[in-house]
Amino acid sequence: MTSILTNTGAMAALQTLRSINSNMETTQARISSGYRVETAADNAAYWSIATTMRSDNSALSTVEDALGLGAAKTDTAYTGLESAIDVVTEIKAKITAAREPGVDKTKIDKELSELKNQLSSIAESASFSGENWLYNTAADVMPSKEIVASFNRSTDGSVSLTTLNYDASLSVMIDTGDAGRGILTKDWEIQDADGNVTGTYFLINADSTVAATGTEVSLDETTSNDDIDGMLNAVEGMLQQLTDSAANLGAVSSRIDLQTTFVSTLMDVIDKGVGRLVDADMDEESTRLKALQTQQQLGIQALSIANTNAQNILTLFQQ
Secondary structure (H helix, E strand, O other): OOOOOOOHHHHHHHHHHHHHHHHHHHHHHHHHHOEOOOOOOOOHHHHHHHHHHHHHHHHHHHHHHHHHHHHHHHHHHHHHHHHHHHHHHHHHHHHHHHOOOOOOHHHHHHHHHHHHHHHHHHHHHOEEOOEEOOEEOOOOOOOEEEEEEEEEEOOOOOEEEEEEEEEHHHHOOEEOOEHHHOOOOOOEEEEOOOOOEEEEEEOOOOOOOEOOOOEEOOOOOOOOHHHHHHHHHHHHHHHHHHHHHHHHHHHHHHHHHHHHHHHHHHHHHHHHHHHHHHEOOHHHHHHHHHHHHHHHHHHHHHHHHHHHHHHHHHHHHOO
8 A cells, every 4th residue: 555644665764774873873982982881881791890890900000009119118128238238247357357466456446437337327328208117216116017019809899908018127227216126236145155145245326215235346455355256246146137137128029029010910911801891893893884884875775765755656646
């Protein structure tokens, strides 16, 4: 049946053209944004996962910054300890030289004084971002240091942070609050083979509130060989503890480097995973756009043909 009131062909062509235009808008939006899933309306599940993982990646980026700050503080303290070890080794050599008969002990003591001043300078200068792990001026013991190392999300959705901990009290060289907390300011007891204390020595007098009670490592013409031997053993003990502290800091620094590499790699993996879920395949979208443009042109022609069919009815009424 032919009707001038209802053009079923035009209606079908129009419906097809609307569908083509809608698909074309979607494809053009993907091409312009680069996303296959840009909003929750596109795919609620993928959008939710991508949004959560992007948030986690932002937190990991902050963790990476925190690791960088922690690495700087650790490296600063390690550099100070490394320099201090060299200076204490030199002090050890000077004291050994004082044991030789006929040497001028007062001149060696002047050298010791300059070396001790250098140690004080190293300890005070080993500061980064207001933190110094080698020089303590507080009344309390140097607290443990925490470095944010990782951001974690468990299977139930809860989040937490992992930290690297370092007991900074083990690396304090000079303590002005309590001399007994500083490697170079505390008393070092020297014992003989029977376990009897033969002397107590400290290297640097920092005018601590709680001062050391032993004898400062210094030389004059009256210094006996026994005292020199005691000082030498005390300095050796200091050197060993400084070495242990540097080794601990080196281990922490190595852990920070490994964790920094892991966090950086993890962030890249998360970015790739999110991309697989929501990024548009530009090759595919480009091909689809060209096909839709062709379909659109054909749809317009089909609608035009359907509309002209109604005009053909006029020929039936011509004389």
